[in-house]
Amino acid sequence: MTMRGYIFQKNKLLTTVMVVMTVLHTAAQAMVALMISWIIDTINEIIFTGDTSPIASIAILCVVFAVFVGIVVFSSMYLQGLWIKKIMLKLKNSLFHGMLHQPMDTYQNCNSAVNLTLLTQSVGTFEENYLKNSIKIFESAFSIVMAVVLLFTINPMVAIISIVSMCIPTLLPQLFGKKMAHCQETVVKKTTDYTGKVKDALTGYEVLKTYHAELQNEAICQDQADAMESSKLKMTATNAMVYSVANFSSVIVQLFIMLLAGIFAVRGLISLGNILAVVNLTSMVVSPAFEISGQITQLKSTQPIVNQMLTLLNISDASAPMSEVKRSLVLDNVTFSYSDTPVLAHASAQFEQGKKYAIIGKSGSGKSTLLKLLAGYYNDFDGNILVDGQADMQCDCAVIHQNVFLFDDTIRNNITLHGDYTDAQVQEAVYAAGLDEVVADLPEGLETNVSENGARFSGGERQRIAIARALLHRKSLLLVDEATSALDAENAAKIEDSILSLKGITCIAVTHKSDPKILARYDQVLRMENGMLSPERKIF
Numbered sequence: 001m002t003m004r005g006y007i008f009q010k011n012k013l014l015t016t017v018m019v020v021m022t023v024l025h026t027a028a029q030a031m032v033a034l035m036i037s038w039i040i041d042t043i044n045e046i047i048f049t050g051d052t053s054p055i056a057s058i059a060i061l062c063v064v065f066a067v068f069v070g071i072v073v074f075s076s077m078y079l080q081g082l083w084i085k086k087i088m089l090k091l092k093n094s095l096f097h098g099m100l101h102q103p104m105d106t107y108q109n110c111n112s113a114v115n116l117t118l119l120t121q122s123v124g125t126f127e128e129n130y131l132k133n134s135i136k137i138f139e140s141a142f143s144i145v146m147a148v149v150l151l152f153t154i155n156p157m158v159a160i161i162s163i164v165s166m167c168i169p170t171l172l173p174q175l176f177g178k179k180m181a182h183c184q185e186t187v188v189k190k191t192t193d194y195t196g197k198v199k200d201a202l203t204g205y206e207v208l209k210t211y212h213a214e215l216q217n218e219a220i221c222q223d224q225a226d227a228m229e230s231s232k233l234k235m236t237a238t239n240a241m242v243y244s245v246a247n248f249s250s251v252i253v254q255l256f257i258m259l260l261a262g263i264f265a266v267r268g269l270i271s272l273g274n275i276l277a278v279v280n281l282t283s284m285v286v287s288p289a290f291e292i293s294g295q296i297t298q299l300k301s302t303q304p305i306v307n308q309m310l311t312l313l314n315i316s317d318a319s320a321p322m323s324e325v326k327r328s329l330v331l332d333n334v335t336f337s338y339s340d341t342p343v344l345a346h347a348s349a350q351f352e353q354g355k356k357y358a359i360i361g362k363s364g365s366g367k368s369t370l371l372k373l374l375a376g377y378y379n380d381f382d383g384n385i386l387v388d389g390q391a392d393m394q395c396d397c398a399v400i401h402q403n404v405f406l407f408d409d410t411i412r413n414n415i416t417l418h419g420d421y422t423d424a425q426v427q428e429a430v431y432a433a434g435l436d437e438v439v440a441d442l443p444e445g446l447e448t449n450v451s452e453n454g455a456r457f458s459g460g461e462r463q464r465i466a467i468a469r470a471l472l473h474r475k476s477l478l479l480v481d482e483a484t485s486a487l488d489a490e491n492a493a494k495i496e497d498s499i500l501s502l503k504g505i506t507c508i509a510v511t512h513k514s515d516p517k518i519l520a521r522y523d524q525v526l527r528m529e530n531g532m533l534s535p536e537r538k539i540f
Contacts, residue, residue, distance in 0.1 A: 001314055003130070003306050010090050011083065018079040019138070025076035026139055028069045030146040030284060035065060037277035044273070084131050091309070092123060098312030104377035113196030114308075121191055122305045125184070130302045133295045140288035140295065147284035154274050154281075155264060158257070162285045165253040176242045176297055183235040184301035188308075190228040197224045242294050250290035257282045323387045324396045325477045325506055328352050329374065331533070334383035336373060343369045345531030346383070353476070356500055356507045358519055360536065361528035367510040370528065371479045374508065375399050397477035398470030404462040404483075411439065412446040415468045425472060433468035434498045435461070460491035467498060471505075478502070480509035493518070 008015055039058060046052060099107070099115050151159035201208065201217050208214050261278040264270045270278065329351040336344040343366040351357055359367050373381060376394040387395045406414050415426060426446065430436050438461050442448045450457060450465075457465070463483050470478055480499060484492035499507055500521050509522075519525050525536040 001310065003310060006091075006094075006310075006313060007087055007131075011086055014079070014083055014086060018076075018083045021072065021076040021079050022135065022139055023142060024072045026142045027146055028072050029143070030150055030281065031065075032069070033147075033277045033280035033284070034150060035062070036280065037273035039273070040276060041273035080135055083135075084127065087131060088123065088127055091126075092119065095119060095123070095309060095312050098315040102312070102315050103379070104372075105380075108377075111192070111196055113192050113199055116199070117188065117192040117195050118305075118308055118312075121195075122188060122308070125187075126302055126305050126309070129184075129298045130306065133299045137292055137295050137299065140292040143284045143288045144292075147281040151278065151281050151285070154277060155270055158261060158264065158270075158278055158282075161260060162257060162282055165257065165286065167289075176238060180235075180238055180242070180297045180301040181303055183231070183238050185304040186231045187228075187235050188304055190224070190231040194221070194224040194228045197221050239294070239298070242297055246290045246293050250286050253286050254282060257286070323390065323394065325351075325353055325387055327388045328386075329395055329477065329506070330384075330386040330389075331370075331374075332384040332386060334373065334381055334385065335531075336369065336378065336381040338369075342531060344373070344381070347528075347531060347533045349526060349533045351506060351508055352523075353506050354504055355523040356521070357509065358522040358525045359508065359510045359528055359533075360512075360519075360525060363512070365528045366531055367528045368481050370533075371399065371481050371508065371510060375479055395477055396475065397479055398473065398475035399479045399481065400463065400466045400470065400483045402482045404466040406450045406457075406462060406465060408449070408451065410447050410449055411442075411465065414450055414465055415446075415472055417469065417473075419473070421472060429468040429472035432471050432502070433464045434494065435464040435468050438464065458491070460495055463495050464498065467495075471502070476505060478505050478507045480507060480511075482510050482512055484511070 039062070042054060042058060046054065095118065148159055148163055151162055197220055201221060208217050258279055261270065261275050261282075265275050331347055331349045334344055334347045335342075347370070359370065361367050372378060373385065374395065375397055384391045385395075412426060415429060427436075430439055430446070438457075439445050439448075466483075478499065483499075484495050496509075496511075496518055499509065511518075526533045527536045
């Protein structure tokens with residue numbers, strides 16, 4: 001899909017109507033030049049004959065024409081604004097959709113600052129330099145065509161000279177096309193770098209405060225800000241160079257044609273009114289020719305942004321069908337590597353529905369990677385993952401991470417994720433997750449705002465919210481990735497007890513703790529070693 005194809009496909013009717021009104025707008029501007037020429041010639045004739053009777057008719061015609069032009073101009077500008085609004089709204093929604101539906105490995109390999117910059121800043125550049133310039137280029141091109149046709153009706157020689165002359169301000173700025181594209185690409189990169197550093201600083205605020213590293217980080221962000229603004233200045237300077245070259249040639253051409261029209265009038269080849277018409281129509285040729293060159297250069301400069309957008313717009317929603325684990329989940333000879341680093345090597349295991357499994361092993365042995373494969377994060381592995389004996393299926397599961405993410409919203413919305421659930425269903429999930437006492441102690445109950453990333457709750461309370469979320473969404477498979485590693489012994493024991501007490505839920509938990517009493521409650525303990533899974537002997 002191309003960007004032009006995307007724009008037209010999503011807005012066929014509105015685009016057509018907007019183009020028609022833009023044509024009428026440009027045509028009306030050209031007709032003004034002829035109207036002025038006709039009025040001057042008519043007044044000149046009135047002065048010569050002394051007959052003032054046509055003045056009333058001229059006045060009425062001028063008023064009617066002015067009203068028509070006003071309506072056309074308003075309609076054209078309004079439709080252009082509506083067209084841009086519709087496209088930008090759909091584009092932003094489509095880009096966000098693409099970000100959320102891209103493969104997990106693609107998302108994780110992409111710096112989040114790139115996506116933030118695209119949605120907050122690059123889309124603005126796209127609107128100004130691509131969408132608005134597309135309209136301006138069309139207006140300029142049609143203005144040139146319309147004016148040239150009318151110039152031919154006045155004097156073919158003037159028309160031909162205008163066509164030849166407009167090539168000068170049109171072609172000169174094209175020499176800067178590649179430089180403009182490079183400047184725009186640099187601006188996008190520097191803006192992304194700056195956004196990333198600011199995001200890191202704000203996310204790592206506590207670390208900076210603890211080690212008193214504020215000044216050093218300020219200096220880093222200042223350097224990035226300076227680089228970003230310098231790239232913008234270079235872009236502005238290049239733009240200024242393009243427009244100054246085009247403007248210089250445009251002024252020379254217009255003065256030359258005005259002088260030529262005067263010579264033609266002296267020789268009786270055109271009338272006095274036609275002189276003004278030639279001047280106005282020539283302006284509609286040369287000025288747009290001057291503008292269109294810069295507009296095309298700016299439009300081409302957005303290509304890096306367009307390429308980034310098209311990558312997201314072309315992301316397919318197709319994925320493996322989701323399936324609930326009803327009988328078993330089987331790892332059959334699964335091998336997986338990160339780039340050239342092997343993680344799993346012919347790993348095999350069978351997890352039966354409703355049972356609890358613990359995965360233990362050294363740090364970096366591949367335990368968390370195993371859970372990500374089961375959750376469908378990665379598809380580029382060898383072997384099979386079978387859901388109830390079926391390959392090419394993705395198990396419908398919930399994942400509880402070590403660091404639970406909570407949205408800056410209410411407890412209810414963090415549990416329901418804005419899904420349509422009854423109060424009874426929510427309360428049941430809250431009770432099953434052991435969160436009921438916490439909610440009962442809050443004045444606003446489930447409507448309490450958790451603050452950014454759940455800052456007002458302890459680690460154990462955040463884990464319980466995550467468990468309630470999984471239970472409410474009826475996930476029969478729960479993948480737990482060292483959820484208790486950052487908790488104290490008491491809270492860790494409570495969370496593990498809550499998970500192990502869940503009825504009818506298959507649980508596969510990665511744990512770094514080897515408390516014999518806790519491990520004894522699992523139906524099976526598997527050890528991850530050398531990329532393979534093997535049952536652990538029950539010596540606990």
